Amino acid sequence: MGTRADFYVGRGKDAxxxxxxxxxGHPDSIPExxxxxxxxxxxxxRVAGFLSARDDATTAKQGWPWPWNDSRTTDYSYAYEGGQxxxxxxxxxxxxxxxxxxxxxxxxxxxxxxxxxxxxxxxxCGKRSGVILLRG
Numbered sequence: 001m002g003t004r005a006d007f008y009v010g011r012g013k014d015a016x017x018x019x020x021x022x023x024x025g026h027p028d029s030i031p032e033x034x035x036x037x038x039x040x041x042x043x044x045x046r047v048a049g050f051l052s053a054r055d056d057a058t059t060a061k062q063g064w065p066w067p068w069n070d071s072r073t074t075d076y077s078y079a080y081e082g083g084q085x086x087x088x089x090x091x092x093x094x095x096x097x098x099x100x101x102x103x104x105x106x107x108x109x110x111x112x113x114x115x116x117x118x119x120x121x122x123x124x125c126g127k128r129s130g131v132i133l134l135r136g
Contacts, residue, residue: 002021002022002023002024002056003024003025003026003029003075003076004020004021004022004023004025004066004074004075004076005020005021005025005030005074005075005076005077006019006020006071006074006076006077006078007019007020007034007047007051007077007078007079008071008077008078008079008080008113009040009043009044009079009080009081010079010080010081011079011081011086011094011111011112012111012112012113013112013113013114013115014114015113015114016060017064017114017116017119018044018047018048018051018059018060019047019048019051019057019058019059019060020057020058020064020065020066020074021050021051021054021057021058022057022058022065023056025074025075026075026076027076027087027097027100027101030050030076030078030097031046031050032098033046034046034047034050034078034085034097035087035097035098036085036097036098037080037085038083039080039083040080043080043085044080058121060119062121063119063120063121064116064117064119064121065121066116069115069116069117069120070091070113070114070115070116071091071113072090072091072111072113073090073091074090074091075089075090076088076089077091077113078097079094084096084097084098085097085098087101089101091110091111091113092109092110092111093109093111094111
């Protein structure tokens with residue numbers, strides 16, 4: 001399975017989902033320019049460019065690709081809000097994404113995400129799924 005990541009503008013139930021990737025969602029694999037964006041326009045542009053260059057990306061127009069209903073089950077999520085990009089792993093507390101991921105949950109509380117069930121367009125296999133199929 002890939003290390004998936006979702007991208008948002010805003011945090012919480014009203015955040016705007018921009019898209020997702022199925023592979024290499026770990027902070028070390030996300031371009032620094034995304035993690036250090038200083039305004040929402042810059043973040044949107046950098047995420048759009050990043051997604052458009054990848055064959056494992058899903059954009060908001062394509063629909064929610066995962067079999068779960070929000071980002072609390074996604075490996076990593078990144079969100080721009082108030083002059084800062086934040087990261088979270090499996091929805092366990094936000095940290096500033098321009099800094100290293102904390103070794104322990106910074107808040108010990110689950111964060112809220114939008115319910116994406118109405119936008120579901122599950123990708124069961126293929127490059128956008130993050131699933132590895134082995135054939136013998």
